[in-house]
Amino acid sequence: MVMLKTLGLVSIFAYFSLSAGEENRCSRYHYEEQILSKVVRLEHRLELLEDKVTNKTEISSQNPTCAQCPDMWIPFHGSCYRFVDEQLTYDNARSHCIVHEAHLVHVDTELENEFLSMYLRALKDASFWIGLADINTEGKFEWDGSSKAVSFDNWGPGQPDNAGGKEHCVHYYDQAKQNYKWNDHVCGRLFKSICEKRNSS
Known part of the structure; x- marks a missing residue:
């Protein structure tokens, strides 16, 4: 003043x-x-x-949300997000998030999906693992570490298709002109990933 x-x-x-x-x-x-x-x-x-x-x-x-996320994490609606640049398998990406006291991102709403898509468009990268998979039961997709039902989805055209009977893990991919959609893929594929955790407020 x-x-x-x-x-x-x-x-x-x-x-x-x-x-x-x-x-x-x-x-x-x-x-x-x-x-x-x-x-x-x-x-x-x-x-x-x-x-x-x-x-x-x-x-x-x-509303101290901004101040409650660690460095390199992005705040949005009570959560903190980190876009991991290292290319990892689904399991390794999951472990990487756990080390940071987080989990692979759960995309619960259209608003959250648009927020994430906006950052992906800015990064101009193609593929990022999210915490969705049907590893336990084919066709039954569940958020990692959670038994809650999937209330929102953003599948690309014709997805999920379990191509070759080996696609069980979900990632964002650039469907066309930075229009990011979900796709099931082989879990051993190397992709970047998105971690999420609740902020400390």
């Missing part, structure tokens, strides 16, 4: 300095009126800036 007020005083001084040359062309009264008007406008702008800073501080303290 002190910094903003100092900035305001510096700006006011600058206005006085820049306007000094007008004194010869304007009446003293008109000149002082102009300066007063500029000062009032600057004070008003300073008040608006102070309000914005105060509001941001209040919002941050009420």
Whole structure:
């Protein structure tokens, strides 16, 4: 706040300095009126800036999600996500997430799916493991470490197809022009992955 007020005083001084040359062309009264008007406008702008800073501080303290995710993790709706660049098998990707006290991502809603797709489009990478598989029972896809039913899906055309009877693990893939969809694939294939964990708030 002190910094903003100092900035305001510096700006006011600058206005006085820049306007000094007008004194010869304007009446003293008109000149002082102009300066007063500029000062009032600057004070008003300073008040608006102070309000914005105060509001941001209040919002941050009420909703500290951003501050609750570790470095390299991205916050979204109460969870933290990490896009793992190393190419791993499904099992190794799963273990990598567990080491970081997380799990391969569970995509529960369309909103969460759009958030993840947005990042994948920005990364411009093709394939990332998610925590969905039908390893235990063919055709019954379950989220890793959870018995909850799959409430949302984002399968690509004709998927899942269990090609060759060997595809049991699910990954995001770039279906066409960065339109990321799900596909079942051989679990031993090397892909990047997405880890997820709840934030600490």
